[in-house]
Amino acid sequence: MPIVELHVLEGYGPDEKRRLGEALTDAVRMVVPAAPEAITVMIHEMQEDDYYRGRSRRKPAPALPDPCELVRTYLEAMERRQIEAAKALLGDGFTMYFPGTGGMTKLEELLEWAAPRYRFVKKTYEGFDAAQTEGDASVVYCRGTLSGEWPDGTAFSGIRFVDRFEITDGRIVRQDVWNDIAETKAQA
Structure with missing residues (x-):
């Protein structure tokens, strides 16, 4: 039962999060012989104020189209x-x-x-x-x-x-x- 945890900055909508969940599930299935319902994906959102890289706060990149x-x-x-x-x-x-x-x-x-x-x-x-x-x-x-x-x-x-x-x-x-x-x- 693989579990994937993903941390992203707030700002992605439900459709983008669904696409992420589906893509991560599919990626796991390319390596691990597990049914989709056996794979758990947890998306953790972080506020912009709580995320720094290179001493600077960052904004989420816009999602690419499907x-x-x-x-x-x-x-x-x-x-x-x-x-x-x-x-x-x-x-x-x-x-x-x-x-x-x-x-x-x-x-x-x-x-x-x-x-x-x-x-x-x-x-x-x-x-x-x-x-x-x-x-x-x-x-x-x-x-x-x-x-x-x-x-x-x-x-x-x-x-x-x-x-x-x-x-x-x-x-x-x-x-x-x-x-x-x-x-x-x-x-x-």
Whole structure:
């Protein structure tokens, strides 16, 4: 029965504390073979007046956005072709890789590349998985199926996809995409 105690400065809301509790539970389960209900996480809050580092009082850093929600918001904006909203979620040096492409750095490049391949694509999500890398990036995997229309108006559906995102400082900096569109189209 692992017990994890976390000390944080006051200022984080219930949602951030829930995310911390879930993330710590999941981290323990990656090492200890325990069911989630066997892991206890206790969050102790400290007042700013009671915390000093380097002879100075400190304020809590603002919480980063939930990486899975950030990715979902981005993908939904792209599906609705709200390009400016999607761009607002991208970080410096953003690069994306789709099957058969080199790195693209602008969403307009993606739209131009996709235009002769299909009229539109919609995603049905089976799940989102997030993890922290050794460095500063969070990684989110999104998986599910694609549906849409080929350029001639013929419908397609049930095409598998996996997207991998890297997020740094609350912004998407890389997107890698794998799917079976080419195989499905070749069989049609």
